[in-house]
Amino acid sequence: MKADIKQMILDAARTAFQNGELSSDDFPAVDVEEPKLVLHGDFSTNFAMVSASVQKMAPKKIAQAVLKHLNDPNGIIQRTEIAGPGFINFYIHPEAWHPVLSVIHEKDAAYGAKDIGGGSRVQVEFVSANPTGPLHVGHGRGAVVGDATAAILAFCGYDISREYYINDAGKQVHTLGRSVLLRARELSGQAIVFPEECYQGDYIRDIAKRILGEKGDWLFFADEEEAVSFCAASAAKEILAWIQEDLDLLGIRFDTWFSEQGLCDSGKVDEVIRQFTQNKMIYEQDGARWFKTEDFGDEKDRVVVRNNGQTTYFASDIAYHQDKFDRGFDRIIDVWGADHHGYIPRIRASIAASGKDPSRFTVILTQLVNLLRKGEPVAMGKRSGQFVTLREVIDEVGRDAARFIFLTRHYDSPLDFDLELAKQQTNDNPVFYVQYVHARISSILKKAAEEKNIDDIAFDPEAIRHLTAPEEIELIKHLSRYPETVAESAEKLEPHRIAFYLMDLAAVFHAYYNRHRVITDDSQLTAGRLYLVAAVRIIIRNGLHLLGVTAPESM
Template sequence: MSDPVAELYAAVEAASGAVREGGETGSSRPTLERPPKPEFGDYSTNAAMLLAPTLDQKPRDVAERLAVELTERLGEGLERVEVAGPGFLNLFLSDQWYRRASAELLAAGEEIGRRAAEETGRVLVEFVSANPTGPLTAAGGRHAAYGDSVVRLLEFAGRGVEREYYVNDAGGQMARFAASIGARMKGEQPPEDGYEGEYVIELAGKLEAEGLAPDDLDALERRGATLMLDEVRGTLERYGVEFDSWFSERSLHDAGKLDAVLDDLREAGHIYESDGATWLRTTSFGDDKDRVLLRAGGEPTYYLSDIAYHRDKLERGFERLIDVWGADHHGHVGRMKAAMQALGRDPEVLELVIMQFVHVIDPDGRSQMSKRKGEFVTLDELLGDIGTDATRFFMLQRSHDTTVDLDLELARRISNDNPVYYVQYAHARIASILRKAGEEKVEGALAADPTAVSEPVQQAEKELLKRLCELPGEARDAAERRAPHCMCTYAMATAADFHAFYRDCQVVGAGGEGVEGSRLALCTLAKRAIVRTLGLLGISAPESM
């Protein structure tokens, strides 16, 4: 076990159990948290306040009894425990606890922060999935960074995960795209609802040079999509996002999957005809109205493709499907869940993450990105201006349900102010210290037994060590909540704790028996933690800056 905090928590739960004496279990589990003030100790728990009602005793009295139990269980790891406020238990940990924690973190090696897998089962994360009708926009960059990081978090949590890009290479949008290319080839404006972006003109020129005819819309559609998709692939590669599969919507049509799923739904009695169209009775499953699967003209809707697609995912053996969708698709959530039920599946296995927009700030104010209108900042532009690391951090810092404002001017300016450099700088500083100490010294420090040191542990060392101990819990929470932004916050806090440690504690040449060694070990731990944290965000950790 390389998780000292989990051990502390286990002790709190055990003490709780002992005091409860088999009585009723409270509805919520006790907390173990870093209290807001140093006077409140290293960790505190609300266990007594949770137990008090079920025991019908005063919280502070329960706390006193818990304190006795905890003292017994934690032994010399505990310096003292205090009952405070309405019934909090404040734990003050001994230097010995910190040395032991250090030893445990060291034992984890490069796997620092990893916990034993709690869930298994393969997961498919589908994200970006932008139409191949134009370049990736900044919004695509947000989706890509998010989806990729969620996959990294899940992998780290021990799950088998794959990344998939669904290519909408069929349907009405593609037809409009082809028509727009054709129009540009003839020197005309794109049709209404067409794609007005400049890149279409460029694309038209390219296709013309290849000898395609402006009226051969089918060829324009296929070739145009291929070229756009190649561009998207290139951008994602530069961005460090690698998909395991690119799933073509067209391939579903070609394989007859739409007809197959339609037949099955019909057989299950969920389908009816009306106004010449074919409908799925989604209202049976909580949707507010029924949805069309086949238009009056017999053309399948995107919805039908999507049902066939999701069934295909399940047939490929994934036990959990995570789709990252833009906010403009949130209206589809209900019907997609309904479709899962219509297929006789548990709608819970399908998880839909709705990503809020990226707004572009221009001098006139905010404008939403529109690929059709050609108003957007491309991901390539961002990568050119501020690079992959800064872009990723910027995109991941905010929770997925918060709108991100992107001011390109600011983004360029922000480059050096981007918090990612703060974190990377901490890493580079550590690397510099370790270089100065030399390999031999560092290896010796890592091989030594931290618990053998008797010099006092400085406050800054304790703070840093506590932060490092949080990594397993943070990474697990971030994975479970599909919330990479938590890792950004953690990275900042870890870097800040390191910088404070750097200020207060000399490492190389530090006096005191074993002090230099234990600090080199601490530096190594911090370095590993930062590498891990940034790695989960898909961001590099440079050895020097």
């Protein structure tokens, strides 16, 4: 609809120019928007105003010239007006909205899928939590934002790959091994001092108990480093399995689990360091080797090989991002917690240093999650190891509520996650509000089948003509906005837009529902209304599906 109007304006402007009523054919991009106020019409354009300087004419004169030559082949426009400083407002015939419904029914699950990706390959890497402890709510947010973003992009024609990077090499996993070994000693009755930098959580004891049961005294007779390595590998494996279960509970599946250790073992990290040393991007100082990230906009150069000979996490990450490009992805999206934002310039620098275009690399930074219960903060002492895990949250509030709530805020905005609120089945809780629409419509369709024997919701132009109530037109208008909402959400990597759209649509539907009965004695009207609400249900279902939330038939 919007595109049609744009075309009409452009065509009219061209004709006006040919007739000498406009002085230039240098037209700006036509911007058609939906005015906030109903009395400004269904659509509005600032075309005349933004053309004023080029045309060297008053906006109102330009508007008049455009309107004079406006050609409306399908007769969708009821009337037009020139208003304010030079807006052209368009009023659409209410019936002109009706065809939206048949398009929705035809396209069904594919409705709103604008192909903006053109099959280009995009990798979305998210969660990537270290396998050193259970996931917490912050990870949950990143998980859901990443997963929904991936789903939306896939829907819009991108070839998407979801990836989890496992930090199973390096110091943290080594610390994990030490923590477990110490707890094992403790369990076997030895006196130990448990250092502050070790992992404090009770889960370490559980793992230690298991390993002690499997390996017994070997742990204490073996070479210490060997014992630590064994504990590290075994613990990381177990924790990773928990993480996979958690993600599974959230309905998240990865295409690739990429191991940092595997990357190191393949020699890729050493290879990258060798290459950059050759290119003089890496130099030696104070016994360490530094990458010249400052040359590419970072605040200072960064160490890639420590003076003890070990490579840093950054070194792995350089190789990892190289590898992503080597695998042929056109675009790379990383979802990180906001506390890692200082890391972006150096990764970007490493990409630029290797001759790749850094604009192909995007980071989504999800802001912090505050876990609350009835408005009171829930203690999240990382140091004490006492924190509420993501698993506990999912178990308590359920997958749908958890997912939806993570998506009801722009990822850039901190999120208060209230456990009690998430369980409440009221208007406070947007998941149920949206799902309720789906359940209500399902119930109506069921009743129509049972009582009126209407099983087949088919297109019937005669019936649809009965959809004339303002609430019905309003509802159809909302439905027609779904495709652009999805496209925007994909272009900006902002899944929350779909959540907000669904809440708005739900509100419009509930209002309609309370005002009008779908199933009436008028069979034509009933048929038309069933066609309408079935279209609403398609969109609610599609939208929820993109967000990874179920659409229940009944509640």
